[in-house]
Amino acid sequence: MNDDQKMQEPSESVNMTDLATTGMTSDGGTPKMTARHVDVFYGDKQAINDVSIDVNMDSVTAFIGPSGCGKSTFLRCMNRMNDTIPIARVTGDIMLEGEDIYSSQMDVVQLRARVGMVFQKPNPFPKSIYDNIAYGPRIHGLATGKEELDNIVESSLQRAGLWGEVKDRLSDSGTALSGGQQQRLCIARAIAVDPEVILMDEPCSALDPIATAKIEELIHELRGKYAIVIVTHNMQQAARVSQKTAFFHLGTLVEYGETTDIFTNPREEKTRDYITGRYG
């Protein structure tokens, strides 16, 4: 990692200088993922316009902004889920520990194992709880035997705070769980392949307040073990769970900084208008 980091430094420093003017840099911590001048097009329509951002290992990063501002689109670029949309085209650089994730050397399968994703609507597979968690380890060959797989399943469920609730019914279908449990199952499933980054696309928007509180608590606990990026519509949620906040508007990154700064003392007027609920 250090070698990669050193090789990357020259270009990094160049980028830093032009970013300094707009304040896109992160201070403190090592950037786990860096994006520079990213544009995304759906056909002729530009959805993301020149976004540069750093995601740190030790903090939770929240993407906020009005509907259609491109925050989910950008999130999906970070593990190349946009590849599934034939008309989507991404330009610019997105680096995971200095490796360009859009280069031809990057194996998308490996990338997605390192950068996991949790979706807006809980989407457990119509399989048993055990098989849901074991899915990733199995396809990536992470466990050599049944016992090791059992361990991975247990520890993943434990980290997702779901073990106590489901340990007696691992063979039940994952779709039989409640919405909040399903979403924690999906988080556990993402954790099971031991990713470095977890992307969460509005993970609580389909959940009730109690289930939401549990997920937020879980995000707190996972912080530091994984770099977490969360897209949310809920500004209180961004304030509660994140240390860094990025405000997107019409496909551009308006402001990126410490969550406390964004919410109490935003530099940009647009950010202030959005935070105070004047539009969006």
Place this chain on the structure above:
Amino acid sequence: MTSATLLFLIIGLGLFAWFFGRLKASGLKASGKSSRSALHSLPNYHGWYVALWAIVPAAIFMAVWSFVSPALITDAALASPASAGLPQGAFARAAILSEARAIAYGNQVNAFNPLSQSMVEPYRDAISYYQMIGAVAALLMVFACGVYAWLQIKPDLRARTKIERVTMLILLLASLIAIVTTVGIFLSLVFETARFFSMVSPIDFLFGTEWNPRAVAGPRGETGFGAIPLFWGTVFIGAIIAMIVAIPLGLMSAIYLTQYAPAKLRAWMKPILEVLAGVPTVVYGYFAALTVAPALRDFAVSIGISGASSESALAAGVVMGIMIIPFVSSMADDSIAAVPSAMRDGSLAMGATHSETIKKVLIPAALPGVVGGVLLAVSRAIGETMIVVMAAGLAANMTVNPFSSVTTVTTQIVQLLTGDQEFDSPKTLAAFALGLVLFIVTLLLNLIALRVVKKYREAYE
């Protein structure tokens, strides 16, 4: 006056009724003070109101009359002096009467029995008499009901609401026709089957293993109505060989079309597959009998398989399987497309490859729908007739050798009913019993399949 002329006349009068109803309503409308309070419904609805009143009761009367009048005509003919010379035996009497009736209606020219000829005149008289009564009564009804409805037209007549109700009734009637017909077919099968089972024991039929239908019992009382070889042949061709061909090919083509095919390719491949489903089965029959069967026989002979026949289960089954492919493919296509894309995304986001996602997530999730589709396909395959008639042969063999000839339920039904047959011999009636078994089996398969598919649809809604 014939019924057809009368019907056209009634409809013509109905048009007049429509015109007069509309005219009166328009007049009321014009005389009304404000346009809204003047007339409840538009003049057009009033026109229809009068027209329906004029036509429908008369048409119903005509339908009822056509059922009632033959008995009245026969009674009248028998009351004539000419009937005195008729024989007393009911059977001979009925034969003469039906012949005379046929001549009187002009369906037959010459009588075989001179006695019939004597009855023709009384019949003719009775027919014209009762037809006259029917026509006069129907026309009177047209006028009476039409005038009644016309008099009903007042500003507050809710003609529109009434027409709406009639429209609903017509639609209800239309939807009932298919159901009533099915029930009728089922009942006729049941009655004929009951007659068959009064001659041949159901146990012998359902569990017997010798199929060699004869009108009379053999020396040991055997009748050769054991249908097991037919059931086996049907299952062997339709549910085993055809499905071995259709399920993998159909499924794989659905996977390619939904998951891999570029939009342009899909845009022309899917319609072509659907067109294949509309090819008449007799065309597949030619293909099976003239191309596939001889090729398979030559192949079997060349690798030294004994008992290879030019009419083989394999040829019929394979071609039937090919015929079923579009069906399976389109059902599987629908099921796979119905799996929420969140499932696919979830799997891809775990780092699964495309084919792993298909194998481990999409197919298992779509499986109930695919199974439902396969069951429907099986029910189609076992009811399929033309291919097996042309390519499967008639020998009722109980064999698992796909190169030998087997026969199916549908083939035998065709065999039993073609040509001049008496309709009260067990040989002919056996066809109805076979048909009933086929009907029940396909009905059950369809029921199960539809339930499976429905349950599966609910799971994702």
